[in-house]
Amino acid sequence: MHQRTASRNTRIAVCSAGAAALAIAACTFGVPAKTAQTAGGTVMLQVTPAGTFKPNDGRELKPGAWRIDAASAESVIARFKARGKPPVIDYEHQTLKKETNGQPAPAAGWMRELRWVEGQGLYALAELTARAREYIGAGEYLYFSPVFEYDPATGEVLAIHMGALTNDPGISGMEPLSLVAAATAAFLPTNLPPQETSVNPLLKALLAAFGLPDTTTEQQATAALTALGPLKPLQERAAVATAACTALQLPADATPEAVTAACTTLRTAQPGTPDPAKFVPIESVTALQGQIATLTARQLEADVEAQIKPALADGRLLPALEGWARGLGKSDIAALTAYLGAAKPIAALAGTQTNGKPPANTASGDQQLSADELAVCSAMGLTPEAYRKAGTAVATGAAA
Secondary structure (H helix, E strand, O other), X not given: OOOEEEEOOEEEEEXXXXXXXXXXEOOOEEOOOOOOOOOOOEEEEEEEEOEEEOEOOOOOOOOOOEEEOHHHHHHHHHHHHHOOOOOEEEEOOHHHHHHHHOOOOOEEEEEEEEEEEOOOEEEEEEEEOHHHHHHHHOOOOOEEEEEEEEOOOOOEEEEEEEEEEEOOOOEOXXXXXXXXXXXXXXXXXXXXOHHHOOOOHHHHHHHHHOOOXXXXXXXXXXXXXXXXXXXXXXXXXXXXXXXXXXXXXXXOOOOHHHHHHHHHHHHHOOOOOOOOOOXXXXXXXXXXXXXXXXXXHHHHHHHHHHHHHHHHHHOOOOHHHHHHHHHHHHHOHHHHHHHHHHOOOOHHHOOOOOOOOOOOOOOOXXXXXXXXXXXXXHHHOOOHHHHHHHHHHHHHHHXX
């Protein structure tokens, strides 16, 4: 077993005894021939045991042993996720030897995810190739060898770099590994003792909801759930009580006395006679709505009159447009207000006896403007005199 420096403060350990050509350490975990295969080749492989572990070839490590626990495993998993690509699993660590022996290094699989199992160690969710699964199934490869980085002073495992299938074991204290189907990857392999089995997070939450520990067996959980059966009628009665409080307009935590008093009031009340403090006859509501509508219409009519009357007087509104202006005011008083506010008064119309209308006996040659002409003046902001001058100028130009 050899070691090589990964950085100033770390070492790389390859858990296989057959890597003497490189300055690396060796350790390997057993893989039994009988495996649970899946079509996709997804399996669970134990990468390290929990706690301290040593190589089985008798050589001493400077820190005494390699070490890993839940806290250090969390850092290892974080580094695994940060590397961006899955580490390779090859055969006999050929990836590390190919530069010296010139042989190809085909992949046996890929590590997709790392998981820490308390009391058991660090596991890899790996995807093996069909060829690798055939080798393992035929018993041609019996061991898994991880390549990991560790602190030379403390022996703490720092990162997982790759792994290999091998037949040269190099680590002690490891249990045989089973390849577990992806559908059961959230649990430990089935050959682990029940008292050490890690619990799926969802199952753990369900056990906690029923007040049961993580170590509860299937039989214990079934018995506990059966014992909870008599609680169902109590839950149903609680739901009925809540519904009753809601119907009586009482809070959900109302006392029995308050519920009884509310029910008594309902029982003694005369049928068809609603509580006058809570209900109003529909006839009264309809009459009130009619009164409000009438008052609103009157107020609107007064507001429109207050806008139109002074506008007619000072020439901002022509008599010919009065009907239109009243219609606008009834539908949109704000629009009428804005129109009259922007209109300019016509001095010639202010105070005339005809309110801007031409006298009935006006001759065709009279200089008084018609209602339509005055409307044009108002829209263009012209005085009658200016309009007449403009008209004269246009007529002169046409004659020329």
